[in-house]
Amino acid sequence: MSQQNYSKQTTSLLLVDPYNDFLSEGGKVYPRLKPIADEVGLLDNLRRLDAAIRAAGIQVAIAPHRRWEPGDYEDWDHPNPTQQRIMHQHQFARGEWGGEWHPDFVPKLGDIVAKEHWGQSGFARLKQKGITHVIVVGLLANTCIDTTARFAMELGYHVTLVRDATAAFSHELMHAAHELSAPTFAHAILTTDEVIAALPKA
Numbered sequence: 001m002s003q004q005n006y007s008k009q010t011t012s013l014l015l016v017d018p019y020n021d022f023l024s025e026g027g028k029v030y031p032r033l034k035p036i037a038d039e040v041g042l043l044d045n046l047r048r049l050d051a052a053i054r055a056a057g058i059q060v061a062i063a064p065h066r067r068w069e070p071g072d073y074e075d076w077d078h079p080n081p082t083q084q085r086i087m088h089q090h091q092f093a094r095g096e097w098g099g100e101w102h103p104d105f106v107p108k109l110g111d112i113v114a115k116e117h118w119g120q121s122g123f124a125r126l127k128q129k130g131i132t133h134v135i136v137v138g139l140l141a142n143t144c145i146d147t148t149a150r151f152a153m154e155l156g157y158h159v160t161l162v163r164d165a166t167a168a169f170s171h172e173l174m175h176a177a178h179e180l181s182a183p184t185f186a187h188a189i190l191t192t193d194e195v196i197a198a199l200p201k202a
Contacts, residue, residue, distance in 0.1 A: 004160065004188055004198040005133075012059040012112075012131045013049065016138030016148055018105035019064070021091050021098035023139075028091050028098050032169045033139070040164040040174075045192040047104055049137060049165055054108075056199040061112040061126060062105070063138075063148060067094035082143060083118075117144075126157075133158040135195060137165035141177035153185045160188040162195055 021027040023043065030037075037043065053060060066072070073079045073087040085091065092099040107113050114125055126134070134157050136149045145166050149159045161182050168174045182189050190198075 004190070004195075006056075006058065006135070006160075006195075006199055007133070008057040008059075008200055010131055011133040011135065012061050012126055012129075013053040014061050014063055014126075014134045014136045014138075014148065014152075015046075015050070015105060016063045016136065016144050017065045017092075017140075018046075018062065018102050018138060019092050019098065020100050020102055023102040023105075026097075028089055033167045036169070036171070036174060037167040040167060041192075042165065042167045043104070045162070045165045046137060049135075049162065049192055049195065050105065052196045052199055053135075056201075058199070059112065059126075059129060059131065060108070060110075061114060062107055063114045063144075064116050065092055065144065066116040066118045067092050067099040069094050127155075131157070133160070135160045135162065137162050139167060140173075141166040141168040142173040142181070146177055146181055149182070150185050153187075158187045159185065160190060160195065161186045162190055162192055164192050 021029050022033065024030060050060070068086050068090050073083050076083070079087065101107065112125055134152050136145055136152070136159060138145060145161065149161055153159045161178070163178050168177060178189055
């Protein structure tokens with residue numbers, strides 16, 4: 001692992017889509033994620049990262065997907081497959097439990113909450129705060145995490161992915177995300193332990 005420098009002045013944890021439908025028992029998408037999430041220790045690693053990042057005084061930003069409402073995609077010419085599933089299954093529905101924050105990742109005072117993204121990229125708003133490094137975690141590894149991280153790289157950010165602080169629907173998709181796709185754009189692909197070890201000490 002190359003030495004990483006996560007200054008509290010220039011680093012942000014970017015948490016993508018921490019909704020009940022993804023992260024909680026009873027969520028609409030959770031059953032498809034649960035085997036991989038359990039295997040990598042997703043929830044525990046997200047909790048550990050969140051606590052360590054906050055203890056280090058690093059900015060937390062949350063990038064939430066658009067919460068579904070009736071009429072969102074019905075008149076679109078070309079909704080993508082993910083948007084079609086959201087339209088038919090009403091994932092992340094506004095005003096419903098599944099579209100609420102997972103209780104462990106409710107935004108706190110001082111967090112940045114980006115405007116809800118309609119597609120698969122949740123990157124926005126950090127330039128004005130002098131952020132140069134983003135640590136991208138959340139869901140899904142091969143869609144929103146991949147797209148958000150690629151967009152950050154295109155805008156000139158140093159991008160870190162955390163292989164055990166995300167999940168996907170299969171081992172093949174995790175492999176594609178971390179071993180095939182990410183090495184073409186991410187500056188670092190680390191574990192939760194490696195990120196925590198590299199954080200500035202209080």
